[in-house]
Amino acid sequence: MTVSVSITVNGKPVTRQVEGRTLLVQFLRETLGLTGTHVGCDTSQCGACVVHVDGRSVKSCTLLAAQADGCAVTTIEGLAAADGALHPMQAAFREHHALQCGFCTPGMVMSAVDLANRHPGGMDETTVREGLEGNICRCTGYHNIVKAVIAGADTMRGAPAKAAE
Amino acid sequence: MYSFDYHKPASLSDAAALLGKAEEGKLMAGGQTLIPTLKQRLARPTDLIDLGAIAELKGIKEEGGALVIGAMARHADVAASDVVKRMIPGLADLADNIGDAQVRNRGTIGGSIANSDPAADYPSAIVALNATVHTVKRTIAADAFFTGMFETALEEGEIITAIRFPRAEKAAYAKFRNPASRYAVVGAFVARTGGSVRVAITGAAPSVFRWTEAEAALSANWSAAAIDGLSVKADGLNADIHASADYRANLVKVMTKRAVLAAG
Numbered sequence: 001m002t003v004s005v006s007i008t009v010n011g012k013p014v015t016r017q018v019e020g021r022t023l024l025v026q027f028l029r030e031t032l033g034l035t036g037t038h039v040g041c042d043t044s045q046c047g048a049c050v051v052h053v054d055g056r057s058v059k060s061c062t063l064l065a066a067q068a069d070g071c072a073v074t075t076i077e078g079l080a081a082a083d084g085a086l087h088p089m090q091a092a093f094r095e096h097h098a099l100q101c102g103f104c105t106p107g108m109v110m111s112a113v114d115l116a117n118r119h120p121g122g123m124d125e126t127t128v129r130e131g132l133e134g135n136i137c138r139c140t141g142y143h144n145i146v147k148a149v150i151a152g153a154d155t156m157r158g159a160p161a162k163a164a165e
Numbered sequence: 166m167y168s169f170d171y172h173k174p175a176s177l178s179d180a181a182a183l184l185g186k187a188e189e190g191k192l193m194a195g196g197q198t199l200i201p202t203l204k205q206r207l208a209r210p211t212d213l214i215d216l217g218a219i220a221e222l223k224g225i226k227e228e229g230g231a232l233v234i235g236a237m238a239r240h241a242d243v244a245a246s247d248v249v250k251r252m253i254p255g256l257a258d259l260a261d262n263i264g265d266a267q268v269r270n271r272g273t274i275g276g277s278i279a280n281s282d283p284a285a286d287y288p289s290a291i292v293a294l295n296a297t298v299h300t301v302k303r304t305i306a307a308d309a310f311f312t313g314m315f316e317t318a319l320e321e322g323e324i325i326t327a328i329r330f331p332r333a334e335k336a337a338y339a340k341f342r343n344p345a346s347r348y349a350v351v352g353a354f355v356a357r358t359g360g361s362v363r364v365a366i367t368g369a370a371p372s373v374f375r376w377t378e379a380e381a382a383l384s385a386n387w388s389a390a391a392i393d394g395l396s397v398k399a400d401g402l403n404a405d406i407h408a409s410a411d412y413r414a415n416l417v418k419v420m421t422k423r424a425v426l427a428a429g
Contacts, residue, residue, distance in 0.1 A: 001170045001171075003171050019168065020168070020169055020170060020171025020213060021166045021167070021168055021169060021171075021203070023200075042204070043201060043204075044197065044200075044201060044267075044268065045345070047265075047267065050267055053270075056241070056270040057266060057267050057270060058267050058270050058271055059267045059268070059271075062196065062197060062200045062201060062271070063196065063200070063271065064171065064196070064200070064215075066171045066173065066215070067173075067196065067215060067217055069173070111266065111267070114266070115266070131266060133265045133266070133347070134264070134265025134266055134267045134268065
């Protein structure tokens with residue numbers, strides 16, 4: 001038995017028939033071709049698959065597409081402005097060289113944007129490190145990621161970001 | 166994951182009807198344990214009944230001097246709730262340290278206690294705060310709810326609707342967590358209400374348990390020092406690659422002392 005799933009993905013409503021067991025990450029990558037969301041561990045440990053569902057970060061490998069029916073989902077592809085200008089958090093990751101291989105980056109950025117949205121008064125380093133516990137990076141040692149998240153959050157506060165749901 | 170029929174009922178009665186009709190039905194709350202279990206093919210339900218659309222299971226409120234948390238309240242909701250922070254701040258703190266931010270955005274209190282994982286955080290709060298578990302059929306006292314490893318007093322098809330916590334004067338949770346899974350290697354929840362003290366330990370044994378010696382000691386003298394003279398036997402405690410039974414026995418003391426200090 002398939003189920004009908006209607007989700008607003010990056011601002012565009014989509015409706016598809018999917019199997020009940022279809023994971024949200026499969027729906028995004030395989031049904032919609034949005035491969036910016038990565039599958040790392042597939043066991044909800046690594047955070048490479050983090051997307052926003054109704055503005056809250058979730059691991060899309062541990063959510064059925066059907067559970068997100070009726071919700072608004074934002075993926076890494078939905079962060080930049082229509083003219084291609086990077087979201088402040090993306091720009092900060094580039095500026096601070098917060099990636100090496102880049103595999104964890106989409107999930108890291110999505111978690112960071114949610115974290116910044118939940119701390120409108122700004123964040124110290126400890127808050128950022130604790131807030132990113134659900135995202136694993138095996139290259140950087142996290143230092144530049146933390147710097148980027150603090151800088152990106154500062155920019156987001158200064159000029160409210162487009163994707164701040 | 167094996168195939169199943171997915172259902173998202175809008176009411177408890179519809180959920181119960183779907184469960185009754187299913188050959189092998191399974192309820193899903195936040196899915197943070199169930200979906201990984203399904204992915205590993207450790208369970209094979211014919212029907213998955215998602216409780217996510219049932220409005221009556223949501224919400225956090227004060228009612229008759231007690232704190233009532235709907236079964237489908239997410240950990241992040243409990244952690245951020247002004248009502249919880251005002252009435253039982255130690256409970257908000259516990260919720261804020263479950264798993265990671267993404268797990269807290271999906272996982273629910275009802276799902277956690279129905280699963281009764283021996284290393285889960287919430288069971289210690291349910292027992293130490295002497296909460297009452299409300300289901301579609303009845304109310305179950307905390308001391309009767311957790312019956313063993315991954316086992317509860319819930320009957321087949323019995324759905325948790327809410328958990329009711331009496332207000333405590335002092336309450337706090339301390340855990341020694343596994344840095345990878347963030348589950349409790351050992352967690353201690355202490356609560357004082359009137360002259361009564363309850364201490365519940367999670368992670369250390371196959372199921373949450375009350376440490377009655379500590380309760381007596383803290384009733385006589387509410388201070389971390391009251392724990393110093395006690396000893397915990399390692400017999401029957403969990404042992405795995407993360408910690409031996411002896412190590413856990415020591416952690417029971419250390420975490421209880423930290424919880425008392427945190428409670429103030």
